[in-house]
Structures are given as structure tokens and as C-alpha cells.
Amino acid sequence: MSKVYVSHNTIVSSLGYDSLSVVQKIKDGRSGLQTISDIKLLDQPICASIVDTRKLPNIAKEPNLEEKYTRLEQMLLVSLGNVIQASQIELTDRVGLIISTTKGNIDVLDHDSPFPRERAYLAELGKVLKDFFGFKTSPIVLSNACVSGLLAIAAAKKLIAQDCFDHVFITGGDLVSKFTLSGFNAFQALSAEPCRPYDKNRSGINIGEVSASALITKDNTNLAKESVVILGDASCNDANHISGPSRTGEGLYRSVKLALKEAKSKPEGVDFISAHGTATLFNDEMEAIAFNRLNLQNTPLNSLKGFFGHTLGASGLLETIVGMHSLHQNTLFASQGFEEIGVSQPINVIKKTEPKPMDTFLKTSSGFGGSNTAIVFKKVSE
Structure with missing residues (x-):
């Protein structure tokens, strides 16, 4: 393809x-x-x-x-x-x-x-x-x-x-x-x-x-300088509750695992995660559990909700675009408002905006009804 x-x-x-x-x-x-x-x-x-x-x-x-x-x-x-x-x-x-x-x-x-x-x-x-x-x-x-x-x-x-x-x-x-x-x-x-x-x-x-x-x-003749290639994607519904996510992060876990498989990438190949991060108890906890199950607990991670709030149906697209610019600028953006870890599993939340050479990032989204989507993006070669 x-x-x-x-x-x-x-x-x-x-x-x-x-x-x-x-x-x-x-x-x-x-x-x-x-x-x-x-x-x-x-x-x-x-x-x-x-x-x-x-x-x-x-x-x-x-x-x-x-x-x-x-x-x-x-x-x-x-x-x-x-x-x-x-x-x-x-x-x-x-x-x-x-x-x-x-x-x-x-x-x-x-x-x-x-x-x-x-x-x-x-x-x-x-x-x-x-x-x-x-x-x-x-x-x-x-x-x-x-x-x-x-x-x-x-x-x-x-x-x-x-x-x-x-x-x-x-x-x-x-x-x-x-x-x-x-x-x-x-x-x-x-x-x-x-x-x-x-x-x-x-x-x-x-x-x-x-x-x-x-x-x-699919045309690479007039790409924006911050363009990315879609390496792999997947979606999974955890079928847990009309509004509450799976307590084990099952839907997100499976989505990311399948997206990484299609991308032919391992967890250590992901430079940062642009996560969903709504600042609600069940969502944040579910994500932390899922990322630990995926061996992504040490990967730098941010949520952009502290800058925009939750923008609902636009959030995944908005945060992908910001992630593209983050990758292009080789800069990790801080997760606004974060100071002290408030989930039961360790995750590497970005506290300070700082430079870092990067090539690949993972974007995840989760929503009501148990829906979860994950996509792996890679920087376009010069």
C-alpha cells in the first residue's frame, strides 16, 4: 500500500x-x-x-x-x-x-x-x-x-x-x-x-x-513541512458502560497494540504520546493502566486539554495537528496544569516544554460508549 x-x-x-x-x-x-x-x-x-x-x-x-x-x-x-x-x-x-x-x-x-x-x-x-x-x-x-x-x-x-x-x-x-x-x-x-x-x-x-x-x-508533491505518515491505526470498543471506560483500559490497550502492530513498531520506538487526558478520575486512571500494560509507562506523555479544554469531536484532530508540529519542531510540549502524579500506575507526564530529537508519536482518543482509537504517526523524511 x-x-x-x-x-x-x-x-x-x-x-x-x-x-x-x-x-x-x-x-x-x-x-x-x-x-x-x-x-x-x-x-x-x-x-x-x-x-x-x-x-x-x-x-x-x-x-x-x-x-x-x-x-x-x-x-x-x-x-x-x-x-x-x-x-x-x-x-x-x-x-x-x-x-x-x-x-x-x-x-x-x-x-x-x-x-x-x-x-x-x-x-x-x-x-x-x-x-x-x-x-x-x-x-x-x-x-x-x-x-x-x-x-x-x-x-x-x-x-x-x-x-x-x-x-x-x-x-x-x-x-x-x-x-x-x-x-x-x-x-x-x-x-x-x-x-x-x-x-x-x-x-x-x-x-x-x-x-x-x-x-x-497519498500525493507527496506538495506536503506541508510538518507532514506525517500514518503508519498504523486501530479502534476498539471496550463495551464497558455508556459513559465510563473499562477499568482495565482494555479498549485502549487493544487499540494501541493493534496500531503498533500495523506500524511494525515496538513501544520503545514511540518518542512521545499525545494522550486523551480529560482530567477525570476514571479516564486518567484507565489510560495509566493501559499504557503500563503496553510497556509505555516511561514514554513522555502529554494531554493538551489544559490549553483548550475538551473539544469533543474535534479533539483528536486538533491534538494530532499539534503533535505534528511538536514532531517537526523536535519539541516536547508540557502537559499544562500537571504537577504531581494522581493515578495509581506510573506514567511519564511531561512537566516542562523542552527540545528532543523525535521521529514518531502515538495519538490516542477515548470516548463515551467505550470507543477507543489509536494512530501511530511518523515524521516525513526530508
Whole structure:
């Protein structure tokens, strides 16, 4: 099988509207999380990251953009538009589109929304993006809890390997909404302080909003300098509980093991892990157990949730893009908020951003319903 690459990319977040500026702020240790008191979202203060869509560049080059497109659509249009432009790829029937999200335009269900309620259907979100950019093929909307973003990369790789497409554009996003916040609050999982994955004094999860986009391609003639090759991927459902992960990390363990097998890589060949790290008791513990079972307990590991919060259906794609830049810059990024280990098994959480020659990284995601996905990425040779 020919190589499949992750190439051009854009991040739209509270830290900025392009990947390079966002990654630089992560490198500088700047978080996009802030305390928010908004009764329309939740009747108590929360800590979250919110995108200021008023400052988004107008990719449509037309007035009153906010009247035609929802907040999420505006974010996706900007991130995806930048990637399409950078790729210089003509949108023929050999070019696919995958959209990863958990709830899409869920905010249009609010009573004060100016948009019709039908806009909340995920298929409508796909139609908006297809029509705006002129894709010739029907979009695939991938909504599998919080593994959606990473799973979209694996799905794109398989579609290219099966000769369905030559290129696949992926875009992912979710919002900080009343619906989402009320759900996590019902679990008593929300923290009013910045989250601290794997830390002894963590107090719960933060929710964040972001849009992220990337090109998956088999063509190596116009790759971004931070591009990576997809060496291996796997997904496994632990079938443990509707929201709680397997206490033994079984689904994550199997996903990583199979991804390493396809990549023909051993645990010691992984330079760092970009982990899921939600800062909840069961998730952090499950990951620590799984990584120990895989002999990855000494591999440098971070969670990026301390910079963005949990961005749901976009998190796996967002964190892959940051991991690509980390690999390209030969720099390990600190796991924001971590000070003292708070899980029962030893893991090597990165405390300080520092240089390190690197070639390969592992990205993992886990989500409600017992879903787990893992992908091994390798730096493209010069």
C-alpha cells in the first residue's frame, strides 16, 4: 500500500486562527481557558475556552456572514478554507470530505437562535460545507463521541487505501453549548478551574470549542513541512458502560497494540504520546493502566486539554495537528496544569516544554460508549 500523509492543517481556537500561532502559544505555556459566568450556558461559573467568532477572517468575502452561517459553520469555513487553499487541490470526484463532530449545530435548538431547527441535523452541516466549497462528492459526517476527530483520520486513510479517493479533507468542530455543559454537569464532572490531567489535585473536566482541518493524501508533491505518515491505526470498543471506560483500559490497550502492530513498531520506538487526558478520575486512571500494560509507562506523555479544554469531536484532530508540529519542531510540549502524579500506575507526564530529537508519536482518543482509537504517526523524511 502506498503511503498516506497528514499534510496541510489549520486550527481555529481561543488561542488563534491558524496552526502556527496556536502552537507557538502552547510552546509559550499560554492557555485558552478562562472563567465564564453566563446564565445562558449554565447557572454557575465554568472554566472553558470560547472562540471569538467576531474576529474570524471573512473567508467568504461577503458581508453579514453571521446572518447566513452559524458560529460553528463560520469556524469550519475558516479552517477548512485555509487548508483547501494551501493544498492547491482541485475539488474533483476523487476528493472526499469528512466532518467530525459530536453535536454539530446544537445551539440552533436554543429558543433565541435565528436559524431553523433543521440546521441542527448533522446532514445539514455537511450540505452547508459541500455547497460552500463546491465538493463534487457527498460529505461523510463522522460522529462517534470523542474519538471522532482521530477516527476521521483513520477513515480517510482507509478510503484512500481502497482507492475511493486520492485526497480527503477532514474538518472537525464542536461548541461550548448549554446542551453539552448540562450533560457533563449532570455527571458532576465539570471543573470551575483549569483542568489538570493526571494530576493529584485535578477537579474535573473543562469544555472547549475549536475547529480544526487537515488534508489526508497519498500525493507527496506538495506536503506541508510538518507532514506525517500514518503508519498504523486501530479502534476498539471496550463495551464497558455508556459513559465510563473499562477499568482495565482494555479498549485502549487493544487499540494501541493493534496500531503498533500495523506500524511494525515496538513501544520503545514511540518518542512521545499525545494522550486523551480529560482530567477525570476514571479516564486518567484507565489510560495509566493501559499504557503500563503496553510497556509505555516511561514514554513522555502529554494531554493538551489544559490549553483548550475538551473539544469533543474535534479533539483528536486538533491534538494530532499539534503533535505534528511538536514532531517537526523536535519539541516536547508540557502537559499544562500537571504537577504531581494522581493515578495509581506510573506514567511519564511531561512537566516542562523542552527540545528532543523525535521521529514518531502515538495519538490516542477515548470516548463515551467505550470507543477507543489509536494512530501511530511518523515524521516525513526530508
